[in-house]
Amino acid sequence: MEPGQRRTRSSLAVEVGDGKYALIDAGHDLKAQLEHHGLTPRPLNAEGFRESRVEAVFLTHGHADHTVGLAEFCTGKSFGIPVYGPPDLLEFLFGPPGRPNYFGALGRLARDYVKPLELEAGVPVDVGGVKFMGFEAPHTQTLEDGSKYPSSTYVYKVSGGGSELVYAPDLGRLDPWFMELIEDVDVLLLDATFWWDDELRRVSNIPVTSKQLGHVPMEEALVALSDSGVGRVVFTHLNHTNPVLDPANPQRKAVEEAGMEIAFDGMRLRL
Ligand SMILES: [Zn+2]
Numbered sequence: 001m002e003p004g005q006r007r008t009r010s011s012l013a014v015e016v017g018d019g020k021y022a023l024i025d026a027g028h029d030l031k032a033q034l035e036h037h038g039l040t041p042r043p044l045n046a047e048g049f050r051e052s053r054v055e056a057v058f059l060t061h062g063h064a065d066h067t068v069g070l071a072e073f074c075t076g077k078s079f080g081i082p083v084y085g086p087p088d089l090l091e092f093l094f095g096p097p098g099r100p101n102y103f104g105a106l107g108r109l110a111r112d113y114v115k116p117l118e119l120e121a122g123v124p125v126d127v128g129g130v131k132f133m134g135f136e137a138p139h140t141q142t143l144e145d146g147s148k149y150p151s152s153t154y155v156y157k158v159s160g161g162g163s164e165l166v167y168a169p170d171l172g173r174l175d176p177w178f179m180e181l182i183e184d185v186d187v188l189l190l191d192a193t194f195w196w197d198d199e200l201r202r203v204s205n206i207p208v209t210s211k212q213l214g215h216v217p218m219e220e221a222l223v224a225l226s227d228s229g230v231g232r233v234v235f236t237h238l239n240h241t242n243p244v245l246d247p248a249n250p251q252r253k254a255v256e257e258a259g260m261e262i263a264f265d266g267m268r269l270r271l
């Protein structure tokens with residue numbers, strides 16, 4: 001794959017004022033992403049420690065590409081950074097008090113290296129004057145008992161300074177409630193894992209569809225969003241098989257002709 005077509009795992013840092021940031025998701029590439037954007041802890045202060053620039057982390061769901069980067073916070077000074085997410089996700093990652101799961105007691109110097117905080121759907125959390133609200137969305141697997149594995153999934157609406165953004169990197173369907181949620185938002189960052197529903201069969205002969213994996217195919221999303229009222233549509237969470245990665249492909253041209261954008265590493269969005 002050409003260097004310009006490569007992508008690190010999708011995640012978002014929202015500036016919440018005064019050089020502080022809230023992250024949405026923390027995947028495998030978090031360390032490199034934080035370093036690249038100068039979001040690592042500040043230089044040593046008078047008390048002898050490095051202050052974090054990350055004020056909070058909001059998690060969408062339990063898949064590894066959205067969560068394993070939390071381990072970045074488990075060494076060195078414990079900042080007790082609030083980590084918000086769907087209640088079943090926090091239980092999956094951290095476990096109940098006294099019975100830690102994988103991330104529950106990972107801190108080498110302090111067990112409370114982060115502070116997991118359950119976030120109910122539709123309830124806003126304010127970080128530095130910016131509001132973050134999670135909405136339950138179709139993506140993860142439903143087990144026989146009706147529970148979701150590894151967790152339920154949120155998409156996030158972020159509001160501040162009169163602007164709104166929706167972050168939906170993993171989304172199985174563009175249901176009516178979602179179309180209502182994104183009506184008139186300034187920016188929508190949307191799941192673009194696959195272009196075709198049968199992309200994995202076409203490219204790798206794997207008999208599983210995009211929809212079965214909980215990702216709306218991009219060719220359908222393009223049509224559904226053509227007159228949605230969204231200011232900017234930016235496609236993210238691209239799988240390496242997605243033909244839009246190659247600027248020479250007709251699918252890329254179709255996105256550009258529709259006035260929509262393909263996210264790239266280091267992309268900055270001003271609201
Ligand atoms: Zn996922």
Ligand SMILES: [Zn+2]
Nearest residue numbers: 063065066170
């Ligand atoms: Zn994902």
